[in-house]
Amino acid sequence: xxxxxxxxxxxxxxxxxxxxxxxxxxxxxxxxxxxxxxxxxxxxxxxxxxxxxxxxxxxxxxxxxxxxxxxxxxxxxxxxxxxxxxxxxxxxxxxxxxxxxxxxxxxxxxxxxxxxxxxxxxxxxxxxxxxxxxxxxxxxxxxxxxxxxxxxxxxxxxxxxxxxxxxxxxxxxxxxxxxxxxxxxxxxxxxxxxxxxxxxxxxxxxxxxxxxxxxxxxxxxxxxxxxxxxxxxxxx
Amino acid sequence: xxxxxxxxxxxxxxxxxxxxxxxxxxxxxxxxxxxxxxxxxxxxxxxxxxxxxxxxxxxxxxxxxxxxxx
Amino acid sequence: xxxxxxxxxxxxxxxxxxxxxxxxxxxxxxxxxxxxxxxxxxxxxxxxxxxxxxxxxxxxxxxxxxxxxxxxxxxxxxxxxxxxxxxxxxxxxxxxxxxxxxxxxxxxxxxxxxxxxxxxxxxxxxxxxxxxxxxxxxxxxxxxxxxxxxxxxxxxxxxxxxxxxxxxxxxxxxxxxxxxxxxxxxxxxxxxxxxxxxxxxxxxxxxxxxxxxxxxxxxxxxxxxxxxxxxxxxxxxxxxxxxxxxxxxxxxxxxxxxxxx
Numbered sequence: 001x002x003x004x005x006x007x008x009x010x011x012x013x014x015x016x017x018x019x020x021x022x023x024x025x026x027x028x029x030x031x032x033x034x035x036x037x038x039x040x041x042x043x044x045x046x047x048x049x050x051x052x053x054x055x056x057x058x059x060x061x062x063x064x065x066x067x068x069x070x071x072x073x074x075x076x077x078x079x080x081x082x083x084x085x086x087x088x089x090x091x092x093x094x095x096x097x098x099x100x101x102x103x104x105x106x107x108x109x110x111x112x113x114x115x116x117x118x119x120x121x122x123x124x125x126x127x128x129x130x131x132x133x134x135x136x137x138x139x140x141x142x143x144x145x146x147x148x149x150x151x152x153x154x155x156x157x158x159x160x161x162x163x164x165x166x167x168x169x170x171x172x173x174x175x176x177x178x179x180x181x182x183x184x185x186x187x188x189x190x191x192x193x194x195x196x197x198x199x200x201x202x203x204x205x206x207x208x209x210x211x212x213x214x215x216x217x218x219x220x221x222x223x224x225x226x227x228x229x230x231x232x233x234x235x236x
Numbered sequence: 237x238x239x240x241x242x243x244x245x246x247x248x249x250x251x252x253x254x255x256x257x258x259x260x261x262x263x264x265x266x267x268x269x270x271x272x273x274x275x276x277x278x279x280x281x282x283x284x285x286x287x288x289x290x291x292x293x294x295x296x297x298x299x300x301x302x303x304x305x306x
Numbered sequence: 307x308x309x310x311x312x313x314x315x316x317x318x319x320x321x322x323x324x325x326x327x328x329x330x331x332x333x334x335x336x337x338x339x340x341x342x343x344x345x346x347x348x349x350x351x352x353x354x355x356x357x358x359x360x361x362x363x364x365x366x367x368x369x370x371x372x373x374x375x376x377x378x379x380x381x382x383x384x385x386x387x388x389x390x391x392x393x394x395x396x397x398x399x400x401x402x403x404x405x406x407x408x409x410x411x412x413x414x415x416x417x418x419x420x421x422x423x424x425x426x427x428x429x430x431x432x433x434x435x436x437x438x439x440x441x442x443x444x445x446x447x448x449x450x451x452x453x454x455x456x457x458x459x460x461x462x463x464x465x466x467x468x469x470x471x472x473x474x475x476x477x478x479x480x481x482x483x484x485x486x487x488x489x490x491x492x493x494x495x496x497x498x499x500x501x502x503x504x505x506x507x508x509x510x511x512x513x514x515x516x517x518x519x520x521x522x523x524x525x526x527x528x529x530x531x532x533x534x535x536x537x538x539x540x541x542x543x544x545x546x547x548x549x550x551x552x553x554x555x556x557x558x559x560x561x562x563x564x565x566x567x
Binding site for chain 2: 308400520
Binding site for chain 1: 375429432433435436439440443444445452453456457459460461463464467468470471472474475
């Protein structure tokens, strides 16, 4: 079943307009329901606190492990954010409405991914403050850190939305999604952590290979999502 | 444990794992056979043994396509 | 109604014979390694299962998934091959990890190390467990097959990224250790050892083929039986309907053919 074609004179702009529409919708839903701010952010901060219990702050491990702990927390929070992104369409057959709306599949993908990415970036800002305060880490190499966050988040959002739609609408989606998406994100965790460590140690040279890997990952999965999301959405 | 013991363990694990998988396939095969020949209820028998002989399979491919690896 | 045939019996005999020969060469004839002594005999399982799982099994799964998605080559067979190959691949990867772990225990005294290859293998294992989970989701079979195929491709494109990232990680940041892990993992292989290794690869490839064929046929049989059970149920319902004179057939057929959801 193919969504009705838009007037061909519109071409490219339709993609971005659809993406904007969907992103706007998702973000507006979030603004009204405040699930991310009321639940996901506290969850993330809680994880930071739990790490302190687990790793004993007096032994100096927290500071050294901080980049890794930060990114692990981001990953777990991302799973929640992605689940939420698809949960808002679970009611009232909203997913069917989305499919029948005539919006371009690629546009829906980009819109949802952008919405999740923006929420994650906001979360990362909060977590960065959390890590600085709770783990006593001084956030040097700010520009590079921001770049790392942008690229890693893009990759997380892109691959997350792809797997999110695979798991969407199923009774088992809550357990299936982490199983699918976390192994795929393992390289992102690796690269983001190593790059962040280099940035914090103000040795940016070490970070560049990892930053490139993050960029490659984000590109590959964005392209994949643009191509695959439409077909995946069609039959759900 | 000596080296030889570990090596034996490794080979043993391999044989057991493959055996378990073959056994699993065999068990499912038996289930499938049982399902294919249920006791008939309304007096109408399930049609024949083995895959249906038909002119065409459902997706239009010739008969037997997909039954064997080409 | 069995998944066996003359072809698979021949293949099966060949597989068994080559595996037996490999075992004999590996355990009896070939020499112990200079550094690892007898532990190196585990190489003849670990290496072929690793290679077969990563390159052959999952390669076949990905290729079959692409062929299934591509309109011109679409066929149920490809979907079944993809699933079967992934199942056998997960079996082989599990073996790779288990035997690799035992091997590590003999050479380094630890059941696990985070060296690049084992780590990548572990990630791959979980990746394809996820794929197998998608093959079992409660959904329309065609939906399920399509989603699985896309997940297979998404997993496959991650594989080189995982390898690269893990490799960089473990080579750039390798702390000084007493054991040179790489040296121990790559014993010098020549002469009898080389032939044994080559034979083991052949033997395990035959095993993979034999397992794959049986698994695909099994899946095919199960589909046929399910389809036929559906037809039988329909036929019975029609018979009942005709006997009672009630026109309820259309609804049943619509539901049974899966409708358009």
